[in-house]
Amino acid sequence: MALKLYGAPVSTCTTRVTISLHEKDLDFELIPVDLFVGEHKHPHFLSKNPFGLIPVLEDGDDITLFESRAITAYVAEKFKETGTDLIRHKDIKEAALVKVWIEIESQQYQPAISPIVYQYFVAPIQGKSPDQAIVDANVEKLRKVLDVYEAKLSQSKYLAGDFYSLADLHHLPYTYYFMKTPCASLVNERPHVKAWWDDISSRPAFKKVAEGMIFGDK
Amino acid sequence: MVVKVYGPAYGSTKRVLVCLVEKGIDFETVPVDLIKGEHKQPDYLALQPFGAVPVIQDGDCTLYESRAIIRYYAEKYKDQGTDLLGKTIEERGLVEQWVEVEAHNYHPPIYTLTLQILFASKMGFTADENLIKESEGKLGKVMDLYEERLSKSKYLAGDFFSPADLSNLPFTQRLVSEMGKEYMIRQRKHVSAWWDDISTRPSWLKVKDLL
Numbered sequence: 191m192a193l194k195l196y197g198a199p200v201s202t203c204t205t206r207v208t209i210s211l212h213e214k215d216l217d218f219e220l221i222p223v224d225l226f227v228g229e230h231k232h233p234h235f236l237s238k239n240p241f242g243l244i245p246v247l248e249d250g251d252d253i254t255l256f257e258s259r260a261i262t263a264y265v266a267e268k269f270k271e272t273g274t275d276l277i278r279h280k281d282i283k284e285a286a287l288v289k290v291w292i293e294i295e296s297q298q299y300q301p302a303i304s305p306i307v308y309q310y311f312v313a314p315i316q317g318k319s320p321d322q323a324i325v326d327a328n329v330e331k332l333r334k335v336l337d338v339y340e341a342k343l344s345q346s347k348y349l350a351g352d353f354y355s356l357a358d359l360h361h362l363p364y365t366y367y368f369m370k371t372p373c374a375s376l377v378n379e380r381p382h383v384k385a386w387w388d389d390i391s392s393r394p395a396f397k398k399v400a401e402g403m404i405f406g407d408k
Numbered sequence: 409m410v411v412k413v414y415g416p417a418y419g420s421t422k423r424v425l426v427c428l429v430e431k432g433i434d435f436e437t438v439p440v441d442l443i444k445g446e447h448k449q450p451d452y453l454a455l456q457p458f459g460a461v462p463v464i465q466d467g468d469c470t471l472y473e474s475r476a477i478i479r480y481y482a483e484k485y486k487d488q489g490t491d492l493l494g495k496t497i498e499e500r501g502l503v504e505q506w507v508e509v510e511a512h513n514y515h516p517p518i519y520t521l522t523l524q525i526l527f528a529s530k531m532g533f534t535a536d537e538n539l540i541k542e543s544e545g546k547l548g549k550v551m552d553l554y555e556e557r558l559s560k561s562k563y564l565a566g567d568f569f570s571p572a573d574l575s576n577l578p579f580t581q582r583l584v585s586e587m588g589k590e591y592m593i594r595q596r597k598h599v600s601a602w603w604d605d606i607s608t609r610p611s612w613l614k615v616k617d618l619l
Contacts, residue, residue, distance in 0.1 A: 240553050241513065253498040257508035264501035286471055286480045293473030296511060298458055338457045 193218035195261075196238065197245035198225060199402030202307070202363035203258040204245040209359055210262040212395035214273035259296060259360065266356055274395075276356040287350040291357030294349075302331035303364045310371040311406045329373055336376055336383055343382035347389075358390050366391065366403060415440040415447075415461030416618040419522065419578035420474040424462050425618065426574050427478045429611035431489035437618060443530050475507055478571045492570050499566055506557075506564040506572030509550075517546040518579045525587050544589070551596055558598035563606075573606050581607065581616060 193211070195218055197204030204220075211218050223229050223244050230242045238246045239256040247261045248254050249268075255261050266276040278284035305328045309320035342349060349357045365387060369377060377383050390396065411428060415421040416437035428435050440446045440461055447459045456463040456472045463472040471477050482492040493500050520543040528535040557564060564572040580603065584590040593603045606612065 240556060241509070253501055255501050255505050257505050257512070260501065260504035260508045263504045264497070267500065268497050282484060283469060285483075286469065286476075289476035289479050290471055290473055293476040294458065297473060298460075335458070341457065 191217060191219045192250045194221055194248040195219070195245050196221045196223050196235070196248075198223060199399075200405035201225075201244055202304075202367065203243070205363040205399050205403060206258040206360055207245050207247065207261045207265070208399050209362055209395050210265050210276065210356065212398055213276060213359065213393075214265060214269045216265070216269060216272070259292065262356055262360070274354065276354075276359065278350070278353065278355060284351055284353070288355045288357050291349040291355070292360060295357060295360045298335050299332075299361060300364065302328050302335055303368055306332065306371060306373055307364055307367045311367055314406075325373070329376065332373075332376055336380055339386075340380040340382050343386050348386065354390065354393070358386070359396075362390060362396050363403070366400060367405065370406070409467055411435040412438055412465040414438045414452075414455070414463045415442075416615070418442065418461050419519075419582065420460070421462035422578035422615050422618070423474040423575050424464065424477045425615040426577060426609075426611045427481055427492070427571065429614050430492065430574070430609075431481055431485045433481060433485065433489075439619060475511060475571070475575065478574070482571060490569065492574075494566060494568060494570065499568070502565040503570045503572050506570070507575055509553075509564075510572060510575045513550045514547070514554075514576060515579070517543040517550070518583060521547065521587060521589075522579055522582055526582065544592070548592060551592060551599055554602075555596040555599050558602050563602065569606065569609070573602070577606060577612050578616075581612075 193216060195204070195207055195211070197207070197220065199205070199208075199220065199222075208218075208220065223235060225244070229235055230239075230244055235246075236242055238248070238254055241256065243256065245258055245261065246254060246256045247264070249264075253264075255264055262276075267279075270277060270279050276288075278288050305324055309325050313320055339349070346352050348354050365377070368374065369387070377387055391400075411433060413421060413424060413428070413435050414437075416425060416439065418440075425435065425437075440452065442461065446452060447456070447461060452463075453459055455465070455470055458472070460472070462474055462477065463470060464477055471480060478492075486493065492503070494503055521540060523531075524535045524540050524543070554564070561567065563569050580593070584593055584603070594600050
């Protein structure tokens with residue numbers, strides 16, 4: 191199989207990629223990397239990604255890529271004529287707005303939401319309770335970001351325009367886990383954000399992947 | 409019609425300006441004073457609702473986030489000026505990979521150092537020495553990985569200058585000049601050679617001191 195993805199079905203960054211592969215109806219093999227035994231720090235894995243992070247994509251002998259958003263960009267570009275149009279390459283203005291909102295997720299949304307998800311999902315595994323100071327500080331940041339999203343989504347159905355794109359897709363994994371935390375009201379209280387979330391999280395490509403996102407489930 | 413670029417004094421904006429020069433695209437700059445809070449004023453927020461620099465206006469197109477703006481111009485003007493995206497889809501993939509490495513691994517600690525060391529007193533808080541030490545440690549580890557990569561490749565994405573290298577310019581310049589941490593670059597042979605190469609490009613020399 192040409193496309194091999196090294197990662198974990200519960201991982202936010204891995205699933206960012208698997209969702210995009212499903213949106214494109216692409217066949218791929220998901221090769222598990224066991225973070226709990228430190229497999230991502232073994233020399234074998236470090237030879238694929240010296241940063242020791244999942245996921246890593248191998249596309250035949252052509253390329254090995256790490257960084258989930260670089261992988262989704264590569265997949266969306268290489269297979270732009272297949273499956274869902276994720277990057278709007280036929281319209282340069284639409285494509286530009288997709289690029290903007292991809293960066294907003296990366297630089298504004300992710301830094302605020304990931305510490306909250308970490309505190310509720312990862313800290314308990316290490317035997318700790320969620321650090322309320324960290325949660326509170328990031329809830330404040332996320333609140334401000336979501337206020338901008340609410341305004342934007344009152345003007346267009348999706349972030350880059352009236353079309354689903356990679357920009358919306360990138361939000362799925364962290365938000366999925368976030369919605370299981372006590373902070374989910376930040377989304378639920380904002381009608382347009384909530385409607386957008388309900389829409390993008392009901393897409394078949396995501397639902398397929400979400401079945402494996404059982405981190406923290408008892 | 410020239411591209412209007414807001415906030416030329418700041419690192420993230422300078423990334424965009426380097427790209428525009430490399431692509432031979434004319435621009436004019438509009439100063440934004442972050443210390444005075446101009447980025448939080450309604451006029452500015454109407455352009456960039458997250459209150460960050462840069463934002464650009466190109467005809468009726470308003471774009472923000474430096475790396476998005478760079479990707480837009482690199483693609484739109486692929487056949488003009490420096491080819492920043494490589495010749496194949498695989499080369500482009502490597503550009504994206506190393507831009508993401510800069511965005512998620514290099515930028516956070518170097519940005520923290522910039523705020524703590526250069527802006528603490530201007531912004532009215534006390535610099536956190538532990539945070540500075542921790543950030544320098546994190547940045548050093550990323551630089552070690554850059555060193556490994558650059559021992560095999562002239563530039564980060566391959567044998568061509570790309571947004572992956574470009575994105576490192578502005579904050580690294582501050583690191584070696586104003587922050588007095590040039591030793592971090594010089595201790596690493598390949599990073600040092602790479603730095604000397606990219607920091608002497610005419611595009612960087614043209615924009616580095618703009619205010």
